[in-house]
Amino acid sequence: MNTEEGAARDLATHLHPDDAGDRSGAALLHVERLNVAVGPVRRARPLVRDVSFDVHRGQALGIVGESGSGKSLTARAVVGLLPAGLHASGSVTFDGHQLIDAERRTWRALRGSRVSLLLQDPFTMLNPLQTAGAHLAESLPRGGHHSRSRQRDEIARRLGEVGLAAEVAEQYPFQLSGGMRQRVALAVALARDPELLIADEPTTALDVTTQAEVLELLQSIRRSRGMSLILITHDLRVAFSVCDRVQVMYAGSVLEQSPTAALAADPAHPYSLGLLLADPPVTHYVAELTAIPGSVPQADTVADTCAFAARCSWAQPECAAARPPLAPVGPNRTSACLRLGEIHPELRAALSHLDQPAAPPPALTVGDPIAAITELRKTFHTSRLAGRARRTTALDGVSLQIGEGESVGLVGETGSGKTTIARALLGLITPDAGRIDLAGIDISNYRRLDRRQRRQARRIVQAVFQDPYTSLNPALSIGTTLREVLDLRGDVTDSRHETADLLGLVGLPASYAQRRPVALSGGERQRVAIARAIALRPRLLICDEPVAALDVSAQAQVLELLRDIHRRYNTSMLFITHDLSVVRQMADRIIVLYHGQVVETGDTATVLDSPNHPYTRRLINAIPSAQAPSGHAPDRSEP
Structure with a gap:
């Protein structure tokens, strides 16, 4: 065994000494080499490149990254709702159904009833001229609720599942708080009992207590129903609180895939570390808030290099020479960092600084x-x-x-x-x-x-x-x-x-x-x-x-x-x-x-x-x- 192979094995053991996971059973959702591009096929500009992941029944996957990383485009490609002018290629299989270029009747059978989408702004899902009850009545499965009284009871039950009183059925979206609107939108998304819910930044605009309530609601409903969940967020703390696995995206590519606990304790990519360090702690004051310098590049400008190299403190010439592949760094974990074996101790040391409180600066002289x-x-x-x-x-x-x-x-x-x-x-x-x-x-x-x-x-x-x-x-x-x-x-x-x-x-x-x-x-x-x-x-x-x-x-x-x-x-x-x-x-x-x-x-x-x-x-x-x-x-x- 050469030195590099030995270092990789040591790193894998250190990162994940005993996390083999239970890999039994076929995935409910299997995404393989998914690409999203814009423009004519021959001159298409890539926006998302070679994204692959699985979601099993009852599992929650978090997709995290800054704006422009391709998180939402990946989700929309999965549910066949890409904006006009964009097209997807590769393979997206849901319970044996191939969804790339699927016919309308396939989508009619799947979308809403088996796969559902919850968006950040509930106003994009709710008609301001319809009551919450009318939204739910439209979304409930056809048949089985013929009488008005039975439909009313079912609407009340669905509202109760998301923590809302039956009276909310008579209210319009503008009469509800932001958290209540998001709960109504969630009830609508769940109305046909989907097996997979994709939630795109569902708590970004909410205050901290409402955010906690919605996240707990997502978690409890997922567990009670055995439903799978894809949670898209730029907030790692939100992903950690709900998800079993986390996938880190950047400039349209996947840079790390990991079980949640492993990523939280020991990031295996400099970008994942950067996201963790940028999040301010509530437990103590830090002397300097650490931001990642620069901004996310367009995917096509970093097609043949490490997408993160221009913003990475550990980048070397070899990082820009070719695009690094996602490689195993332990059981059930991958990273797209060529130098991880060398720099891993430095990543761990940098993360440890996050837990070291600093004395707040001397108070300024406060006048009248x-x-x-x-x-x-x-x-x-x-x-x-x-x-x-x-x-x-x-x-x-x-x-x-x-x-x-x-x-x-x-x-x-x-x-x-x-x-x-x-x-x-x-x-x-x-x-x-x-x-x-x-x-x-x-x-x-x-x-x-x-x-x-x-x-x-x-x-x-x-x-x-x-x-x-x-x-x-x-x-x-x-x-x-x-x-x-x-x-x-x-x-x-x-x-x-x-x-x-x-x-x-x-x-x-x-x-x-x-x-x-x-x-x-x-x-x-x-x-x-x-x-x-x-x-x-x-x-x-x-x-x-x-x-x-x-x-x-x-x-x-x-x-x-x-x-x-x-x-x-x-x-x-x-x-x-x-x-x-x-x-x-x-x-x-x-x-x-x-x-x-x-x-x-x-x-x-x-x-x-x-x-x-x-x-x-x-x-x-x-x-x-x-x-x-x-x-x-x-x-x-x-x-």
Whole structure:
């Protein structure tokens, strides 16, 4: 045996000393060398290349990776729902049925009844003009529920299975919370009792407790029905909490396939390690949030090389010489890293740093309050529906302060009142009662401010929102957008030079001034939104879920950028989020909101390590673990 073979065997034993798995029985879904391309066949551009995997009955497979990795295209190819202009090749076999180029009658027999798809945004599955009950009635198997009473009972049973009351059947999607809409969408996806459910980012837009509820629901339904599941997500913690196996994709290719516990404890590819390191821990503060530099390339640009080589700290010339194959690195585990045998100890050492807490930076000197909110109240009234007007109390006597130079985390579920506070500070809504002081100006009602006071308030406070499109005009170049804001400052002599400086401050090249928002990635657009917000040099920056829609690597980049701005300019910050792992890294102090009331406040570490209020404990307990839980079903996939 040569040295390389011996090293590979040692590595395989170390990675998986006893995980042979139960490989008995044919796979329910067998995907072999699946390719997805766009354009005419002879000049087609590859988007997904040579993807192979199995899903057995009752098994859950997680497909993870950043945006642009090919996760969703793989899922859509499996269910025959690729966008126009895209075509699939290779082999996708479901219970003996070949699905590539299958006839319509084959899909009619399979889609919905045996294979079902649950999407990230339930509005893409739900008709706003139909009640939840009508959606379910359409989706239930034909026959067996002839009478209205029997159909009503069946709809109530299906809603109960996903944790909803029977009365929800009479409600329209817009009357439901995000979590309730996702539960209705799940009930619809499960209405015909499919054997395989493909869930594409089903919890990305949900707050942490609702996310935990939906994941637990998916897990319990899968186990009770013996249903197979493919879960697509960019969040490894979500995949670890539900899945037996994880497949890591990048630039249209598979880089690693592994049992969940093995990947969580010992990643076998630098990219898998990068995803783990980019995810901020909730248990402790880390000195530097580690992002993967660069962005995901297009699949066709890395067809003959290691797709990850340009972003890999361990890349060598041989990595770019050819595309590395997926090779066994232990029983039931594969990796596409040529140098794994050499660099594996370094990967393990890098992962161990994730569990080493760092002392939070010395607290900045906090001055007098830059913002003070006293007994703020706000109730929203909706139009009459079914003869009744609805009233929602968003804020019920909230009082809080933000000191000059302080970073305050405002946490709570959707509907707790977080964004209402932000909008009141920005003058986008007027509270019903209470007072808001901003650097000595009473801004409780922006309409009562004179022009000078309104302009002064706008200079003091700026915001970064979850969706950067809310602050970026898609018709304007980035440079034009930034120069418009700089012109409002009144002290800029060379706006083009200042624009370049702003872009450099947020880590973007000056050439981006010529681009439009559509040409940028999500993380890049958020950086531009931050540049726009700080162009006026505000004393208070409101960050309303600024990383909720980003991949973990882009999230780490944006959070580290906001940290730098806070420290460099002593900018006060109100950081609004439902993610306590994020607030651990960003805030000096935490305020916990529940149903429009402050239920707990204090130093970040104290509140997260020793929460007093049951609701705070509930938020902490809802965070998916960064480690794979025990008790997964036996792994039965071939490598």
